Amino acid sequence: MGAAKLTKFLRMLLAAGMVCGVFGSVGRSIAKPLDIVFVNPGKTGEVYWDMVAQTMQAAGRKLDAHVEVLTSERNYRTMQELGFGVVARPDKPDFLILSNEESAAVPILEAAEAAGVKTLLLSNTLIGEDAVRLGPPRQKLKTWLGDITTDLQTAGARMANALITAARAGKWQSADGKIHILGIGGDETTPASIARNAGLKLAVDAASDVVVDRMLFANWTQSEAERVTANYLSWAARKQIRPAGIWAGNDPMALGALRAAIAAGLVPGENIQVVGLNWSEDALREIKADRLLLTDGGHFLLGGWSVVLLRDYADGCDFAAVSPRVEVKTSAITRDNLASVGDLIKTRAFDRIDFTRFRAKAGRCGQYDFSLDALISSLPVAEGVAD
């Protein structure tokens, strides 16, 4: 019921925003077109990074920015060469967007500083020694404008809480009176994985009736997740533990867990719940089939949001007015909101998103609302309803 009220409220906001946006864009338009280069660390066909690039380009089209995507094909040396190449161009772009995967972007950052090319880190920012050495943005590296990342710890906690709520509701406690869940992480080293896992831990620590039997790691892949899940379920059976939920760090692993659970004779959605992250099409299908409880995510929109930030920055509304480090909350897609965004994701029709509506309001530079609701509001109503 609450969700229905909220939807109505959002629609009103959306309508008002569209009006303002049209005026705003017209009013401030437009000093000059931007030239943005994105060095994509991922591989062609890698869903997340493809979607990041696609949202980035979609936003560019809306915000008068030319976005050039260079793909590293998961080769960090290639990524660095591409970065150095961009920095060394005689006709330098206005902004260079990098992702600090495996800390490979640091040399490019430094090179860009030397060349006077402004940079923005996306998804992965500086960590460890680099963070200590180079400090926060715009201090040692003047051209490093900031970073835009997602709050994955909150995402992890949200996923865990959804599992716990479902288990409590179904009274899926084991003989020891506890709710036993399995955690499947992608890895133990990357900040993206660590944050999600920490969220799980945070949520479970807060719930005294819940225990994570194992935190297993499946290398982000479905098959490995399926294997370790099968092992876990077999072990749990021997231990006479009733498995209540499986927390997976991404959707492929959640799908693997699903398969293993089904193979073990469980019925996901009925006597066990599985959660994932990434808003992947497969996950959305499983949600629709009522086998997957939710998939958190939406952080591929960082591509679009980064162009929003740079457009505002270029237009004199610096996001650093709040903080040079922009952290975007993710959102969960459940059966409840699946209809609103499912098609968008499935068709990757990111041009439907009106990115101009997400620009900071005058006098409120640095303040953005990148929530799912805001997103849903930005979509054309007819289509959302129709789906």
Add this chain to the structure above:
Amino acid sequence: MRKDEAMTDPDRNEQAALPRLRSVVHAMIWATVPVLLLVQLLASAGVEASSFWSQLRQLDARMARVAESRAELIAEPLWKMRYDQVTGVLKEVMHDETIAAAAVYDDTGAAIARVVARPGGQSAAEVSHPIRYSNGNMAVQAGRIAIAYSRATLYADAGSRLMLLLVVGLLATFATLIAMRISANIFIGRPLAAMMSAIQRSKQDGRAYPADVTSSNEFGQLARAFNAMQHTTSGALDRLGHMATHDPLTGLPNRRALTERLAVTSQTGGAPDTLVAFCFIDLDDFKGINDTFGHEAGDAFLVQISQRLRRAVDAEDWVARLGGDEFVVIRPEVSDEQAAHAFAQRVLDAISEPIRLHDKQVVPRASIGLAVRHADDPELSHLPTLADIALYHAKSKAPGTVAVLDEALQRDYRRRRDIELAIPTGFAEGQFEVWYQSQVDLDSYEVVGLEALIRWRHPEHGVIGPGEFLPLIERSGNNARLTRYVLTDACRALQQLAAAGRPQIRIAINLPPSELADHSLAAELRATCARFGVAASMIELEITEGSLINNIASASETLHRLRRLGATIALDDFGTGYSSLAHLRRFPLDKVKIDKAFISEITDSAEDKAIVGVIASLAATLGLTLIAEGMERAEQAEAMREMGVRLGQGFLYQRPQPLEAVLQWLDRQPAVASRVVADSPSITPEFAA
């Protein structure tokens, strides 16, 4: 034959008698090597066993470590349920060949991973280790790992090492054996063999050989001691050899040396025409010197004589003492027999220089028998015998002279030897005969007695007189036998005389000097007389002065016994020898026989008359009957009768004859009509004695 062989090979005999020789080297090896082998094997086995147990413990420890390290590696994948990784890690342990199987169990006890090296492989041991997983937040036991491993390799290794040790031990023992064999031969066998060889050589020719051992160890010391002993033995043997061939008193070579010398001389020969002079020297009356001055003085006398002999001869001459008073001087080269005789005479002269004994001058007297032969004479080794023949002649015929061996002497010698060898046959075949010669009363011509005179009717030499064979009888030790023979015959004769009606006729028997020392003689006389039933008083025993001198006490004893039986004693040949008046008084004499030497010329010699007169008056004073021997003519009988001699004996009355002839002769005699006989002079000289 067997005995001869044994005799001719004393070494073999000795070896056969001894237990089989066991080498000390072999004994050492047999005593040491088995012990060595046993100790080596036991030590090897002990070392191997300890090594085996240590390896076993090491294996167990290693397996425990493997399990521990695998547990650490497996902990995370196990906890994180990466069972494929668990299996992968577990598979890695299978590179260890001793591991037969390994398994990982989770905390529920379910086997998560299991690997088996060889299906059906035997595993003797198992190690299990808990798998603990921990991270910053937690520490749990995730499961356990179990590893089954085989000790078979260890057993096989131990077995093969044991075999190797055994082989090495055997080889070492074999090497030790060879080393011991060689070193023992060098250090023990060789010196022993050297000493044994020295002993064998010493045994072979009686000289003491040193052992050729130069080492400085105990055997070297032993060999040096042995050599010192050999040296001592050598000296002793030399001295013994010297003693064997030399006279200890004078230091001169002895009889044995003479034999060797002659053997050497006959072997080496020399020029065939050279002459060897051999002087056999015999001191006259050395016994008298011993008796008079004592044996020490006698020895000193002999030493002086030997010194004189040494001085008297040249360097190439050779002097020896054969024993007692016999010496030999050999001159290896003389030009002829005259030179040899002159040499012998010179030697005799040297001996005859006076010697002082106990402050008294003694003139040594000696006789020399000289034999000269060519150096290549095959009879050279008989030189002592030949010279002895000459010496015998010298001593018997001319004492104190040199007698040279000639053909006649050798003939005499051979005859003498033949006779001497025939004595036993003579007794056995009864070749000895007793003849009797009458003793007549010079006044009445009555036959008062007969003297028994021995004759030898030899089948080849005819009748031999006592002068020739009696010395031989004496030398061959047959005096007593002959005396008893004569005594028996005399008793038988007395029996026959009595039977013939002449029981008053007594018979005189000559006693040789040796018989006076025979205490059984008196008993023998009595027994024989008793056997024939004749009175002992019918027997008269004739003795010589010489026989009294040699053993005065014993002779006196025997004479007194004989007289107690009733026999009378006559002193024969008085006047020729010592003619001791003391003897006449000291011994129990009844009669004195005046030697025929005083009788033959009595009619013409005033001296003889005087001597006989003195003897007669002495005899009368002492109450002794006198009888004159060798009466051949009536004038002699008349002269004797005038001087108071009562009895006479000789060819004038009767020649010695066998008893039958005597009995016949007596039958022809008128009781007192002897003048007829006395008047018929005899022209035949006395046959003998």
